[in-house]
Amino acid sequence: MRLAFMGSPDFAVPALRALHAAGHEIVAVYCQPPRPAGRGHAVHPCPVHAAAEALGLPVRTPARLRKDTAEHAAFAALGLDAAVVAAYGLIIPDPMLVAPRRGCINIHASLLPRWRGAAPIQAALLAGDTETGVTIMQVDSGLDTGPMLLRGSVPITPATTTPELHDALAELGAQLVLRALDEAPEPVPQPAEGATYAAKLTREDGKLDWTQDVAVLERRVRALNPWPGTFTLLDGAPLKVLAARPEAGAGEPGTVLDEALLVACGSGALRLLRVQAPGRGAMDAAAFLRGRRIAAGTRLG
Incomplete structure (x- = not known):
């Protein structure tokens, strides 16, 4: 043909x-x-x-x-x-x-x-x-x-x-x-x-809103990587979230609940498994935390 x-x-x-x-x-x-x-x-x-x-x-x-x-x-x-x-x-x-x-x-x-x-x-x-x-x-x-x-x-x-x-x-x-x-x-x-x-995606769609339910946020991480990518703010700088899983947990949305990057959501909590900081390569959360301690109680934005 x-x-x-x-x-x-x-x-x-x-x-x-x-x-x-x-x-x-x-x-x-x-x-x-x-x-x-x-x-x-x-x-x-x-x-x-x-x-x-x-x-x-x-x-x-x-x-x-x-x-x-x-x-x-x-x-x-x-x-x-x-x-x-x-x-x-x-x-x-x-x-x-x-x-x-x-x-x-x-x-x-x-x-x-x-x-x-x-x-x-x-x-x-x-x-x-x-x-x-x-x-x-x-x-x-x-x-x-x-x-x-x-x-x-x-x-x-x-x-x-x-x-x-x-x-x-x-x-x-x-x-x-x-x-x-x-x-x-x-x-x-x-x-x-x-x-x-299904509207065209923009970079702004990747910002995680911690007031949302953990299931919504986990789907967002799976859906928006590799582009536009999902991210949160750590000390005012974007921290890319490349992989995550839902877990039990409760707290003020956006609050880190332990020292292994479990973050409170509007309902439930999201464990960050793979992240990327500005100017650095993607890495597992454990490797990231060896270079930078993030204490429980830290707020992500």
């Missing part, structure tokens, strides 16, 4: 590779432009860009699409059977949505209509969902509102982290989109009820 692929982050790479391995003719890969990153601010291509070049596929990196009529025309001229979209990062305008014979098919990392939007993986963990999945859907002009083609689910356990869930859903999405192209299932409208939205 003659395809374009439109994606940018790591999540989209398994689908690109699966489509290529299956023998589909990928005539263009669209992704976000290279951007400065790292301490030296060197310009780096996004993961899909790097993967496409490794496969010998042509890459296009328009900075915007909505009013770029020349890009609309170039896309239409590709003579596509379909375009596969996976976390591309740009809104695809109507002239491009209708150009491929079978339209644009999106790999979305949730069981739609739950968790439409930018951060569905983290949202499922934050909410305490016991399962999530991937929906293959026909892209329309709305925000993840198009009709569904296929769905597949994966469980969420009390220990599931965002990196684990991300990788499982990326592989599931790759499998499902191959099926969708091969089987051409009949589109099914999304249910009118049950829609929820």
Whole structure:
């Protein structure tokens, strides 16, 4: 099948590779432009860009699409059977949505209509969902509102982290989109009820509010690492919290209850297991405390 692929982050790479391995003719890969990153601010291509070049596929990196009529025309001229979209990062305008014979098919990392939007993986963990999945859907002009083609689910356990869930859903999405192209299932409208939205995350979302229940905070640590990361303030400086577990305990929220980083929450207590101080590497709490004693009664903010 003659395809374009439109994606940018790591999540989209398994689908690109699966489509290529299956023998589909990928005539263009669209992704976000290279951007400065790292301490030296060197310009780096996004993961899909790097993967496409490794496969010998042509890459296009328009900075915007909505009013770029020349890009609309170039896309239409590709003579596509379909375009596969996976976390591309740009809104695809109507002239491009209708150009491929079978339209644009999106790999979305949730069981739609739950968790439409930018951060569905983290949202499922934050909410305490016991399962999530991937929906293959026909892209329309709305925000993840198009009709569904296929769905597949994966469980969420009390220990599931965002990196684990991300990788499982990326592989599931790759499998499902191959099926969708091969089987051409009949589109099914999304249910009118049950829609929820996963807003784009910011760094401020990572600050731990110790007045919340310990279960909420523990899920937050699992959901928001590695990005934007969770943190608390110790003597006014951010202390990243990379892993934690809920335990019994009570006290004024934010108070350290022992000398092994058990912190009182609004209900229950959170044991900090892995942390990172400014300018230092990530380390287990025990190693961190060997270099800096934090006495019971210390307040974290």
